[in-house]
Amino acid sequence: MKNNLIIYALKTCDSCKKAISALRAAGHEVSVVDVRADGVSDDLLASWLAIHGADVMINRKSTTWRNFDEAAKAEAPLALLRAHPTLMKRPVIVDGGHVHVGWGKDVQTAFSL
Numbered sequence: 142m143k144n145n146l147i148i149y150a151l152k153t154c155d156s157c158k159k160a161i162s163a164l165r166a167a168g169h170e171v172s173v174v175d176v177r178a179d180g181v182s183d184d185l186l187a188s189w190l191a192i193h194g195a196d197v198m199i200n201r202k203s204t205t206w207r208n209f210d211e212a213a214k215a216e217a218p219l220a221l222l223r224a225h226p227t228l229m230k231r232p233v234i235v236d237g238g239h240v241h242v243g244w245g246k247d248v249q250t251a252f253s254l
Contacts, residue, residue: 143168149176149233157232160244163254164234176226186222189233189240197242198222200230 146169150157164171174181190198195218200206205227206214213221222229234241234248241248 143170144236145170145172147172147174147235149174149181149229149235150231151175151177151227154231156244160232160234160248163249164252167252167254169252176229176231181222181226181229183219183223186219189242190218190222192240193242198230199228203228 146164148157148161148164148171150161150173152173152175161171161173186198199218199221205225230242232244236252239251241251
């Protein structure tokens with residue numbers, strides 16, 4: 142049975158587009174939340190940080206991160222993600238009680254792709 146998924150993404154993100162396309166092609170029902178336009182609640186961000194940690198949730202390779210000074214980089218992860226949703230590693234795929242981050246082979250394998 143295919144799942145109903147919620148994907149937190151950016152509409153301009155290539156990895157997000159690939160994930161959405163592949164999951165829909167595999168028969169999953171996909172709802173997309175644009176993290177920049179729609180935002181993500183503090184409760185969700187906090188729960189994802191608790192599950193995966195800042196090292197997984199914050200994309201330290203992003204242009205946004207590289208443009209920060211040391212003081213900004215030292216801010217609390219939740220405050221950073223709240224203020225700069227583009228810092229979030231993407232996509233974040235919520236599958237019932239499971240939260241997957243990114244579109245690597247591990248995530249693709251979890252969905253049998």
